[in-house]
Every structure is written in C-alpha cells, then in structure tokens.
Amino acid sequence: xxxxxxxxxxxxxxxxxxxxxxxxxxxxxxxxxxxxxxxxxxxxxxxxxxxxxxxxxxxxxxxxxxxxxxxxxxxxxxxxxxxxxxxxxxxxxxxxxxxxxxxxxxxxxxxxxxxxxxxxx
Amino acid sequence: xxxxxxxxxxxxxxxxxxxxxxxxxxxxxxxxxxxxxxxxxxxxxxxxxxxxxxxxxxxxxxxxxxxxxxxxxxxxxxxxxxxxxxxxxxxxxxxxxxxxxxxxxxxxxx
Numbered sequence: 001x002x003x004x005x006x007x008x009x010x011x012x013x014x015x016x017x018x019x020x021x022x023x024x025x026x027x028x029x030x031x032x033x034x035x036x037x038x039x040x041x042x043x044x045x046x047x048x049x050x051x052x053x054x055x056x057x058x059x060x061x062x063x064x065x066x067x068x069x070x071x072x073x074x075x076x077x078x079x080x081x082x083x084x085x086x087x088x089x090x091x092x093x094x095x096x097x098x099x100x101x102x103x104x105x106x107x108x109x110x111x112x113x114x115x116x117x118x119x120x121x
Numbered sequence: 122x123x124x125x126x127x128x129x130x131x132x133x134x135x136x137x138x139x140x141x142x143x144x145x146x147x148x149x150x151x152x153x154x155x156x157x158x159x160x161x162x163x164x165x166x167x168x169x170x171x172x173x174x175x176x177x178x179x180x181x182x183x184x185x186x187x188x189x190x191x192x193x194x195x196x197x198x199x200x201x202x203x204x205x206x207x208x209x210x211x212x213x214x215x216x217x218x219x220x221x222x223x224x225x226x227x228x229x230x231x
Contacts, residue, residue, distance in 0.1 A: 045224070046123050046209065046222055046223065046224040046225045047158075047166065047209055047211070047222040047225070048222065049219060049220035049221070049222070052220075060218075062219045062220075063217065063218060063219060064219070096165055096166070101171075104153055104154055104213065105153075105154040105156060105171050105172040106156075106213060106220060107156040107168055107171040107172075107211075108156075108158075108166070108168060109168045109171075109177065111165040111166055111167070112165065113164075113165055114165050
C-alpha cells in the first residue's frame with residue numbers, strides 16, 4: 001500500500017525559504033509509469049499544481065512558480081523535497097505531495113495527508 | 122482566479138442526481154482529458170474520475186463524467202450524505218504548460 005507523508009516547518013518567515021519533504025513508503029520512485037509532484041491549497045481556496053518530477057531526473061514546473069521552486073530527490077531514502085524561496089503571505093497553504101500518472105491525463109492518484117505552512121513574521 | 126471555472130456551491134437532497142460543471146477553453150478541456158477529485162472536509166483530495174469518465178478501483182458507479190466542447194461535467198446519482206464534499210476538476214493546459222485546477226464546488230446534501 002503506497003503511503004506519502006509530508007514533513008517540515010509549519011511556520012516560515014516572509015522572504016525566507018519554505019522547505020518540505022515527502023517520504024514515500026510502499027512504492028519506489030524508479031517507475032516509468034509515474035511522476036511525483038507537489039500541489040498546494042491556500043486556506044479555503046482551490047488547488048494549485050507546483051511541480052512534478054520523473055525518476056530519470058527531469059522535472060517540470062508551474063511557470064508561475066518556476067523561478068522560486070527547486071525539487072530535490074533522495075532515492076536512497078525514498079524522499080523528495082520542495083524548496084520555495086522568497087515566500088510571502090500568499091504562499092500560506094496546505095502543501096500536498098502526490099503520485100502522478102504519466103500520460104496526457106496525468107492524474108494524481110495517491111496523496112499525502114498534507115501539511116499546513118503559514119508564512120508570517 | 123482559477124483557469125477552470127466551477128460554480129462555488131451546489132446542493133441536492135438524498136437520492137437526487139447532482140451535476141457539477143467545469144468550464145475551460147480549447148487549450149485545456151477542449152484538447153486534453155479531464156480528471157475529477159473529491160475532497161472530504163479536512164482531508165486530502167482523492168481521485169474520483171480520470172480521463173473524463175474512468176473510475177479508479179473503489180469509486181462507485183454513481184459517479185460519472187462527460188465532456189462537451191470546452192466544458193466537462195461530473196454527475197452524481199443517488200446522492201448520499203457522504204457525498205457532501207468539495208469537487209475539483211483538473212486538466213493540462215497547453216498554453217500555460219501547467220496542470221490547472223478549477224476553484225472547486227462545495228456540494229451540500231440537504
């Protein structure tokens with residue numbers, strides 16, 4: 001049974017870097033069938049895709065966030081991480097990691113429980 | 122503003138059929154498959170339908186999807202109280218080169 005779990009600080013100061021890690025158990029990154037991605041949801045609002053990466057190392061980003069986002073992968077630990085720099089209050093959101101099927105439909109079929117990150121001084 | 126447009130709320134009574142809409146454009150729904158997610162209060166989204174009308178294992182056949190032009194719809198027949206949730210549509214956008222979501226529809230079962 002695939003399980004994803006986000007972890008990281010719940011509070012980040014404005015202008016600093018938000019860093020989160022997703023630990024995957026019950027599955028492996030080395031699959032040609034799936035990407036692994038990050039999605040966020042501001043309180044009371046809709047979902048926003050941040051970025052997705054493929055086991056080969058290729059990563060694609062939401063153009064609106066690309067300049068501030070970096071994805072790191074540690075296959076030895078089955079973890080992938082998100083760094084979002086120069087954060088502001090508008091980056092306050094629940095951040096989810098998820099598995100994404102490769103293909104034109106690209107659906108996210110397994111999600112972590114999410115972690116709330118608040119940007120505030 | 123979300124790229125895909127969904128009405129913010131909808132309601133129905135138990136046993137009724139509810140239809141939720143998702144409006145897009147030729148660069149997303151008009152040219153790419155649509156997925157639907159269900160988000161129960163306080164939980165992570167769950168994949169409900171993919172590629173317009175395909176149901177993952179475990180999703181009841183009360184849920185169905187369709188597309189017409191640049192709009193998609195999610196139909197829920199035989200509404201149950203457990204269907205009270207937020208519903209989000211999503212698709213790839215060829216112009217934005219990004220996965221885009223609708224703003225979500227909160228379904229209330231009266």
